[in-house]
Amino acid sequence: MSQDIPKPRGRPPSKIARRKALAAAYDILMADGFGRISIDAVAARSGVSKPTIYRNWANASEIAMAALMEGHPDLADRQHGSLHHELNRQIKDIVQAFATTRGRQIALALAAADPDSEMTRAFRNRIVLSGREAGRQLLEEAALRGEIQEPSDIEVMLDMIYAPIFYRLLVGHLPLDTGFAEALVAKAVAILNPGTTT
Amino acid sequence: MSQDIPKPRGRPPSKIARRKALAAAYDILMADGFGRISIDAVAARSGVSKPTIYRNWANASEIAMAALMEGHPDLADRQHGSLHHELNRQIKDIVQAFATTRGRQIALALAAADPDSEMTRAFRNRIVLSGREAGRQLLEEAALRGEIQEPSDIEVMLDMIYAPIFYRLLVGHLPLDTGFAEALVAKAVAILNPGTTT
Amino acid sequence: MSQDIPKPRGRPPSKIARRKALAAAYDILMADGFGRISIDAVAARSGVSKPTIYRNWANASEIAMAALMEGHPDLADRQHGSLHHELNRQIKDIVQAFATTRGRQIALALAAADPDSEMTRAFRNRIVLSGREAGRQLLEEAALRGEIQEPSDIEVMLDMIYAPIFYRLLVGHLPLDTGFAEALVAKAVAILNPGTTT
Amino acid sequence: MSQDIPKPRGRPPSKIARRKALAAAYDILMADGFGRISIDAVAARSGVSKPTIYRNWANASEIAMAALMEGHPDLADRQHGSLHHELNRQIKDIVQAFATTRGRQIALALAAADPDSEMTRAFRNRIVLSGREAGRQLLEEAALRGEIQEPSDIEVMLDMIYAPIFYRLLVGHLPLDTGFAEALVAKAVAILNPGTTT
DNA sequence: ATATAAACGAGACGGTACGTCCCGTCTTTCG
DNA sequence: CGAAAGACGGGACGTACCGTCTCGTTTATAT
Numbered sequence: 001m002s003q004d005i006p007k008p009r010g011r012p013p014s015k016i017a018r019r020k021a022l023a024a025a026y027d028i029l030m031a032d033g034f035g036r037i038s039i040d041a042v043a044a045r046s047g048v049s050k051p052t053i054y055r056n057w058a059n060a061s062e063i064a065m066a067a068l069m070e071g072h073p074d075l076a077d078r079q080h081g082s083l084h085h086e087l088n089r090q091i092k093d094i095v096q097a098f099a100t101t102r103g104r105q106i107a108l109a110l111a112a113a114d115p116d117s118e119m120t121r122a123f124r125n126r127i128v129l130s131g132r133e134a135g136r137q138l139l140e141e142a143a144l145r146g147e148i149q150e151p152s153d154i155e156v157m158l159d160m161i162y163a164p165i166f167y168r169l170l171v172g173h174l175p176l177d178t179g180f181a182e183a184l185v186a187k188a189v190a191i192l193n194p195g196t197t198t
Numbered sequence: 199m200s201q202d203i204p205k206p207r208g209r210p211p212s213k214i215a216r217r218k219a220l221a222a223a224y225d226i227l228m229a230d231g232f233g234r235i236s237i238d239a240v241a242a243r244s245g246v247s248k249p250t251i252y253r254n255w256a257n258a259s260e261i262a263m264a265a266l267m268e269g270h271p272d273l274a275d276r277q278h279g280s281l282h283h284e285l286n287r288q289i290k291d292i293v294q295a296f297a298t299t300r301g302r303q304i305a306l307a308l309a310a311a312d313p314d315s316e317m318t319r320a321f322r323n324r325i326v327l328s329g330r331e332a333g334r335q336l337l338e339e340a341a342l343r344g345e346i347q348e349p350s351d352i353e354v355m356l357d358m359i360y361a362p363i364f365y366r367l368l369v370g371h372l373p374l375d376t377g378f379a380e381a382l383v384a385k386a387v388a389i390l391n392p393g394t395t396t
Numbered sequence: 397m398s399q400d401i402p403k404p405r406g407r408p409p410s411k412i413a414r415r416k417a418l419a420a421a422y423d424i425l426m427a428d429g430f431g432r433i434s435i436d437a438v439a440a441r442s443g444v445s446k447p448t449i450y451r452n453w454a455n456a457s458e459i460a461m462a463a464l465m466e467g468h469p470d471l472a473d474r475q476h477g478s479l480h481h482e483l484n485r486q487i488k489d490i491v492q493a494f495a496t497t498r499g500r501q502i503a504l505a506l507a508a509a510d511p512d513s514e515m516t517r518a519f520r521n522r523i524v525l526s527g528r529e530a531g532r533q534l535l536e537e538a539a540l541r542g543e544i545q546e547p548s549d550i551e552v553m554l555d556m557i558y559a560p561i562f563y564r565l566l567v568g569h570l571p572l573d574t575g576f577a578e579a580l581v582a583k584a585v586a587i588l589n590p591g592t593t594t
Numbered sequence: 595m596s597q598d599i600p601k602p603r604g605r606p607p608s609k610i611a612r613r614k615a616l617a618a619a620y621d622i623l624m625a626d627g628f629g630r631i632s633i634d635a636v637a638a639r640s641g642v643s644k645p646t647i648y649r650n651w652a653n654a655s656e657i658a659m660a661a662l663m664e665g666h667p668d669l670a671d672r673q674h675g676s677l678h679h680e681l682n683r684q685i686k687d688i689v690q691a692f693a694t695t696r697g698r699q700i701a702l703a704l705a706a707a708d709p710d711s712e713m714t715r716a717f718r719n720r721i722v723l724s725g726r727e728a729g730r731q732l733l734e735e736a737a738l739r740g741e742i743q744e745p746s747d748i749e750v751m752l753d754m755i756y757a758p759i760f761y762r763l764l765v766g767h768l769p770l771d772t773g774f775a776e777a778l779v780a781k782a783v784a785i786l787n788p789g790t791t792t
Numbered sequence: 793a794t795a796t797a798a799a800c801g802a803g804a805c806g807g808t809a810c811g812t813c814c815c816g817t818c819t820t821t822c823g
Numbered sequence: 824c825g826a827a828a829g830a831c832g833g834g835a836c837g838t839a840c841c842g843t844c845t846c847g848t849t850t851a852t853a854t
Binding site for chain 6: 611641642643644645646649
Binding site for chain 5: 205206207208209210212236237238239248249252257258
């Protein structure tokens, strides 16, 4: 039961223009940082006109988020292994993905974005919360396997695992590295599996 | 042991101007939000001239952070009680302090600030990390009392306790309320005191 | 033999904005003088934005000169009569045109202008030197009629006739009036037609 | 013929400060031009404080004029010779003095100055009109010697001789050089001494 | 084929804010 | 007690982007 929209009359939106704008935005983000992105800069660098950019995105934050979402690595490729092992692998991946220029730009983009925007919600879900959701699955499966008890307050638990990554990235008081990732996972597993001593 | 700085020669900086500018900046933050603060707006609202503002702060972010630091509640007034009780009290205070317009502006200001600026470091230490440092003291004292073991990886532990507050504030996926604070503390104590079941 | 300029692509410059800015600049010149003109003042008075003004003129001097050129009376309407008569009429016209607020602003604008600017050259030719060029024609025609000899050093001769007007205007040591104009022409004719006694 | 002012009461103004300010102003004029002089710049370069400068001069134009008057060459050292010879010598001196950076700054200073200021009048008389007054003396003496007739309209005559120098300096349509000086003098003498053919 | 409609680039528009410079004044300390 | 030092309110500078708008052009569908 496909939707019955009559084919639009005029010239269709150019996907080439869209792609060129996104590529230029991404380049600017990597080269100069989120604070230097602007519609004018994207237009100048991409050769796409400002009105066309505004037809696709509402402001500079949105095109930045769109550029950061494009080609975002999917960290959800789960495999079989112990919870500790799987969580360790995932957290390390996320930490590595965020401990880059790109990660910093992601954090800045999220902070600057209009929290009520549709694009912001999509960005938040696709980039910031996707790892957290994958983590929820890991926990639920581990509980099904009987590896851990069904955790109470799972939302809080997930925040305690995934928030520190974002926190170190933004606050910058301590490094965001593999050692941190391992220690974080160890602590998390200690709560989930109270038998083990930290 | 007073420092032997020779008295400065010229007209001293006007503390009145400083105060007026900070007050205007604070008002703008509360009324319109961090994204709408600007040197022009602060100058217009305060009656303080733009050059004078620039003599005191380097840009709009800095005066915003300064305004948010001024009169910041000191959450470090420790008392005696069990770790759980004290931590609960402190986290609830912080959550209440941040679950306001002001808290949101603090998070935005920190995210937008130049991470290498002196003012940013001061802001981070005074506002974002001060609660975390007080928490470190609580943990260390509890260990001395034998209430908990000396926690390994204390930095990661502290991040797991304090990061989720900031995380919910910025990401906004779940509410930042008293229930959350209690659950957070319960989880933290469970790690620190492995005898108890979650 | 029309030029083959391809039609310009984008939105055409608004002639209304241009006109409004020039009118405001002219008003300021007449009311407050050249020393008080500024891009900010022109923008405020005209309702035209500063960037638009900068798109049309490089600085305050240029818009002042442009405003003074607009609607400048053409003093070159020659008629038939003796050299003395025609020169007298022309010099009197110029003196009258310059012995006003507008004349004073013209002198100030020329003195303050960047001497290498294109606009300055146009202004100089249209306003300051146009009378001098008309004078050159009068002299050449009088020589053709045999009324005077072909004057040697005609450039110096023209300077001697037209410089004193500008000189009195700027230096202000003596009035710029009709009597002066007549005496000036009498002297000039005396050089050109050496038969007559001064 | 000393004036009878009662001796001033307090500490006399520092002539050293005055001199340092004037020297700095002169340096700026020569190095950067009239358009770049400012009280701030003079204060910074001279080490003299702004209030002290304001005690001596009313604004930047005045200190510029004062600096240009200081050490101004006196072109009035008359000698004996024919009018043509003496006038030629003087005009050449003036042209040489004005055909320099300094000459251009003098013209700009005069154009920008408040025409009603006392300092402006002094500057005008000392710098711009002093040559003209010396020229008047040359003419009067030549008339006494019977070398020329007593010229009618001597003010206009003087303007015709001295205005073209200033005119070429400011308008810049033709060079200000020795050839011009000689042609100018030749024309002038031709009027004053109608016997000779131009 | 030929309208017609929509998206395109180019580019000017009014507007806001930037960060700097200089003005002329005022307040404080020093010699 | 005047000079020096230096901050003050004020105002203009020239630039960068904003988001909108008018153009003339191009590309597609519908007649």
